[in-house]
Structures are given as C-alpha cells and as structure tokens.
Amino acid sequence: DHLVNQIAAGEVVERPAAVIKELIENSLDAGCGQIEIDIEQGGVKRLRVRDDGCGIPREQLELALSRHATSKVSELADLEAVATLGFRGEALPSIASVSRLTLTSRAEEDAESAWEVSVGADGRLVSPRPAAHPRGTSVDVRDLFFNTPARRKFLRTEKTEFDHIEQVVRRVALARPEIGIQLRHNGKGILSLGASGGDESRVLERLDRLLGKGFGEQSLAVDESAVDLRLYGWVMRPAFSRSQPDQQFFYVNGRMVRDKLVTHAVRQAFSDVLHQARHPAYVLFLQTPSRLVDVNVHPAKHEVRFRESRQVHDFIYRSLHRRLSQGTL
Numbered sequence: 001d002h003l004v005n006q007i008a009a010g011e012v013v014e015r016p017a018a019v020i021k022e023l024i025e026n027s028l029d030a031g032c033g034q035i036e037i038d039i040e041q042g043g044v045k046r047l048r049v050r051d052d053g054c055g056i057p058r059e060q061l062e063l064a065l066s067r068h069a070t071s072k073v074s075e076l077a078d079l080e081a082v083a084t085l086g087f088r089g090e091a092l093p094s095i096a097s098v099s100r101l102t103l104t105s106r107a108e109e110d111a112e113s114a115w116e117v118s119v120g121a122d123g124r125l126v127s128p129r130p131a132a133h134p135r136g137t138s139v140d141v142r143d144l145f146f147n148t149p150a151r152r153k154f155l156r157t158e159k160t161e162f163d164h165i166e167q168v169v170r171r172v173a174l175a176r177p178e179i180g181i182q183l184r185h186n187g188k189g190i191l192s193l194g195a196s197g198g199d200e201s202r203v204l205e206r207l208d209r210l211l212g213k214g215f216g217e218q219s220l221a222v223d224e225s226a227v228d229l230r231l232y233g234w235v236m237r238p239a240f241s242r243s244q245p246d247q248q249f250f251y252v253n254g255r256m257v258r259d260k261l262v263t264h265a266v267r268q269a270f271s272d273v274l275h276q277a278r279h280p281a282y283v284l285f286l287q288t289p290s291r292l293v294d295v296n297v298h299p300a301k302h303e304v305r306f307r308e309s310r311q312v313h314d315f316i317y318r319s320l321h322r323r324l325s326q327g328t329l
C-alpha cells in the first residue's frame with residue numbers, strides 16, 4: 001500500500017507547490033477562516049499549513065491518511081460537486097508516502113485535547129497521541145521526496161520552488177478574499193492578507209496587494225449572466241495594463257484554469273474592442289452547473305472540458321465585448 005501511495009504521489013505531487021495546493025484545498029473544504037502557511041527552503045525541507053477549520057475528530061485521524069478515505073463523498077451525486085475541488089481521498093496518503101508527515105487536529109468534539117498522528121519512514125502510522133492545538137488542523141510535511149531520489153532530482157532551486165508556491169497561494173487568495181492568509185518563507189513574512197469580511201473595499205485592496213497598486217481602483221467590474229452561466233470579476237483598463245503575462249486569472253467554479261478556449265475568448269474580446277494585442281490583465285470567475293463542465297481532466301493540470309464549449313466561448317466573448325465597449329476606457 002505504501003508503494004501504491006508512492007506511485008499515486010508521482011502523479012499528484014510533482015513539486016512542493018502541488019502539496020501546498022492540496023493542503024490549502026483541504027483547509028478550504030474544512031470551512032476555515034484563516035490559513036497560515038510556513039515554508040522552509042522552497043518547501044523541500046518543510047511545508048506547514050495550519051487552519052481554523054472544522055478539524056478531524058480523533059477516531060478519524062488515521063483514516064484521513066489512508067487511501068481513498070474521503071469524508072466528502074456521501075453519495076454518488078456528491079461526486080460531481082466534489083470533483084470541482086481536488087480529487088478523492090488521495091492527497092494526504094500520497095503526500096505522506098513521499099515525506100515525513102505529521103497531522104495534528106482538534107475537532108469540536110475533542111474536548112480534552114488535540115490529537116496528532118505521524119507516518120514513519122516505513123509508511124506505518126504512529127497511533128494518535130495527545131497534542132496542543134486550537135480548533136482546526138495543521139499538516140506538517142518535512143523532507144519532501146527524501147525517499148524518492150529520482151523525483152527529488154527534478155526539483156529546481158529553492159527560489160523557483162517557492163515562486164511556484166507563492167503563485168498557488170496568490171491564486172487562492174484572489175478567489176477567496178473572505179479567507180485570511182499568511183505566507184512565510186524561512187521565517188520571513190511574504191503575504192499577510194486579512195479576511196475581507198464581505199467588505200468590497202477590502203476585496204479591492206487585496207487585488208492591489210496581489211496584482212500591483214492601482215488594480216483595484218483602475219479595473220472595470222464585470223458581472224454578466226446567461227442561462228446556466230455567470231461571468232464576474234474584474235478586467236484591467238488597458239491604459240493601466242502593465243502587459244505582464246502573469247496577470248491573467250480565470251476560475252471555473254472556483255478553480256483556477258488555464259484553458260485555450262477561455263484564453264482565446266478573452267483575448268478576442270479585448271482585441272476586437274481595443275484593437276490591441278497586449279496581454280490583458282484580468283481576474284474572472286465563471287460559474288456554471290457542475291454537470292456542464294469537467295474540471296478534473298487531470299488533477300494537477302489546469303484544463304477544463306465544457307459540454308457546450310462553443311456556447312461558453314461565445315458567452316465569455318460577448319460578455320467582455322459588451323462590458324469593454326460600455327466601459328469608459
């Protein structure tokens with residue numbers, strides 16, 4: 001089973017940033033309000049994610065580390081909804097099989113203390129012991145790939161690995177302004193984002209922090225709907241666009257995607273209205289019923305497959321075309 005987990009880890013856990021993505025998604029699924037992320041040496045030495053979510057009760061701690069144990073699929077119908085975020089019960093055991101992992105958690109019902117389990121080098125679970133932790137969960141991942149040297153060899157410099165981690169955190173931070181997020185690298189604060197509390201001006205402030213000063217103020221708000229489709233978010237007025245290739249954020253049902261069809265529709269709208277082909281800057285969210293989209297083409301990639309791709313393309317194009325034409329650009 002340890003070996004099966006390691007093989008799965010090969011697909012799931014390409015690099016430290018992939019670990020962070022899975023751990024953050026678990027924290028979000030747990031209904032947290034705050035996430036603290038501590039990274040050492042680009043994540044290779046240590047990654048720690050701490051949340052204030054629902055926690056894992058003592059008797060489910062070991063289960064959380066076993067393969068295909070997910071608490072999130074109660075019926076088959078759920079499977080589609082769950083498929084939009086992460087996959088099913090593979091992340092923690094996969095990560096644990098290629099690192100030294102400790103899981104500490106306290107659920108509402110753990111009255112006296114928090115509990116902690118860890119995985120030994122042989123893949124065996126050390127049974128739960130009492131620990132100190134407020135309500136919520138910490139996952140501590142040390143020495144990533146220590147037992148898979150081939151994979152370790154593919155890692156880049158500490159800086160590159162950390163850049164990937166920061167990118168993952170930024171993507172989540174843009175999509176979930178209601179969550180407070182702290183990111184530290186080697187003890188140094190990198191991002192400190194307060195929860196928006198539903199306050200629009202604090203949402204715009206976060207956009208500024210993540211995309212550069214002025215984005216919140218200079219951008220144009222978008223919110224367009226059609227049957228089964230809604231597109232909302234912000235596009236940067238081109239006059240202020242810095243034409244950077246890393247200012248394009250598109251989410252489908254909350255999950256960041258990089259998709260040819262989507263990118264084409266957005267670029268086409270920009271170039272038809274503004275007659276220019278610079279990189280448009282945008283943060284856009286597309287909502288559509290999960291039966292009309294498959295975002296799980298590959299868990300670690302960012303593609304989507306729409307059932308009615310032509311319709312989606314045209315909706316995005318028309319929505320942005322209309323908004324850009326109206327906007328006082």
Ligand code: ADP
Nearest residue numbers: 026027030064070071087088089090091092137
């Ligand atoms: P999945 O997220 O697909 O269910 P994971 O391997 O990522 O699979 O997690 C396994 C289980 O561990 C989850 O279903 C959940 O019950 C529990 N879990 C993991 N992380 C957290 C967390 N941060 N807070 C609460 N529960 C968690």
Ligand code: MG
Nearest residue numbers: 022026086091
């Ligand atoms: Mg998960």
